Amino acid sequence: MKKVNILIIALLITGICALVLVEGYVKPEMRRREQQYLLEQRDPLTHDFSRLLEFRSRYMGDASNLANLNYNLPPGDLQMTFQIHPELLTAEITYQDSLTAMEAELFDRVLVYNTTANFVLIDNLETLVLNFERNSYTISRRAVESWYGVNLKTLQNEARWADEVQRPLSGRAYVRSFIEESFTIQPRSA
Amino acid sequence: MDDLKRYVDKLFAGHKETREVRELRDEILGNLEARVADHMEEGMTYDEAVAQARRYLDTVDYLIPEQKPVYRNRYMLELLQAGLLYTVIAWILTIPLRVMFVRGLLFNNLLFLAVIILGVVFLALSSRKDEAYLNAVAPVNKKRLTGYRKAAWLIWALFMLVMTAFTTAVRFGSDIWFGRAVHISGPYQFAVIAAAYAMPFITIILPLLFSKACTLAEKHEVDD
Numbered sequence: 586m587k588k589v590n591i592l593i594i595a596l597l598i599t600g601i602c603a604l605v606l607v608e609g610y611v612k613p614e615m616r617r618r619e620q621q622y623l624l625e626q627r628d629p630l631t632h633d634f635s636r637l638l639e640f641r642s643r644y645m646g647d648a649s650n651l652a653n654l655n656y657n658l659p660p661g662d663l664q665m666t667f668q669i670h671p672e673l674l675t676a677e678i679t680y681q682d683s684l685t686a687m688e689a690e691l692f693d694r695v696l697v698y699n700t701t702a703n704f705v706l707i708d709n710l711e712t713l714v715l716n717f718e719r720n721s722y723t724i725s726r727r728a729v730e731s732w733y734g735v736n737l738k739t740l741q742n743e744a745r746w747a748d749e750v751q752r753p754l755s756g757r758a759y760v761r762s763f764i765e766e767s768f769t770i771q772p773r774s775a
Numbered sequence: 776m777d778d779l780k781r782y783v784d785k786l787f788a789g790h791k792e793t794r795e796v797r798e799l800r801d802e803i804l805g806n807l808e809a810r811v812a813d814h815m816e817e818g819m820t821y822d823e824a825v826a827q828a829r830r831y832l833d834t835v836d837y838l839i840p841e842q843k844p845v846y847r848n849r850y851m852l853e854l855l856q857a858g859l860l861y862t863v864i865a866w867i868l869t870i871p872l873r874v875m876f877v878r879g880l881l882f883n884n885l886l887f888l889a890v891i892i893l894g895v896v897f898l899a900l901s902s903r904k905d906e907a908y909l910n911a912v913a914p915v916n917k918k919r920l921t922g923y924r925k926a927a928w929l930i931w932a933l934f935m936l937v938m939t940a941f942t943t944a945v946r947f948g949s950d951i952w953f954g955r956a957v958h959i960s961g962p963y964q965f966a967v968i969a970a971a972y973a974m975p976f977i978t979i980i981l982p983l984l985f986s987k988a989c990t991l992a993e994k995h996e997v998d999d
Contacts, residue, residue, distance in 0.1 A: 586853065592858070596863045600867040605869070607874060608873070611874055
């Protein structure tokens, strides 16, 4: 009886130490990392591409896949609606939220990054139309392929994505060139 | 003699009707009837004779072969101690679940609450040291206890089977249904799935307690 009582007391002390460690250090640290990760998902330069790989699809007609892919792209908290025109292999995304508050440089990066991600991950998507509050941005697969100079599917490799898509986005001039050369921009009627 | 028969039936009320028990009951009834007859011959009225015979035998607990007298309070205290030990171990083992999912946090808190309650009861009972309390004797039906132990392990095995199937259905049901490969994104995700499977195993402390109850019944049996 006495030995077991000592064992119980020792275990209780161990348990309380473990509890303090978990509640006092492990959980706050996990929360901090989680917040840091979520913050990183808001910018294309720090976005985690691997989380998008589960949305690879051969068909642009898979509406839920298209929606999930775009909701997982930066900045991650925008409301949008989707229209699919399968006969034209065109997807149209209309952003409900105003992006005027977003920094212009970040907006441009988001535009390039998200567009590239859609074409890289959805095999038969030929045209993408992105409708924002003021302008409508239209881009074709051919234009994106010609920009990168590779078969877009090869960019599904995480290392190549980081080298050829993500890292160059830190250059302001690079991003502006992409937008000016590859997108057709039209003002939206009120 | 119906009063006597009813009394004897009442004494055996909680015991399973086996051939041995039936024979014992008949023997006791015969014995008590003889005693009543003797008392009446000595001049007692029928009611007095029955009351006198009843006083001679107020329990049959120790006469039934499977029933063994044990030191009740020592037995209960050590069983409570085992329960406390198992619960503390279960509580420690489930501490990592606190970081994985809400159910794990609740389960761990529940075990901590059980540790506190069992600890308080154990401390209260173990503070009693008087001889009368420690030497109090009560019968334990060892055969019944062994039966409970078997049933506890069987129910636990079934419970584990159901819980494992349930976890598989919840975690991988749609993958299995649509024939998709199971995708586990990393070590943390693997740990979460492993924890979901492992959590119900903690309930093993219940059948273990039944096993301990059998062992302790032997240990605390009153020597003749």
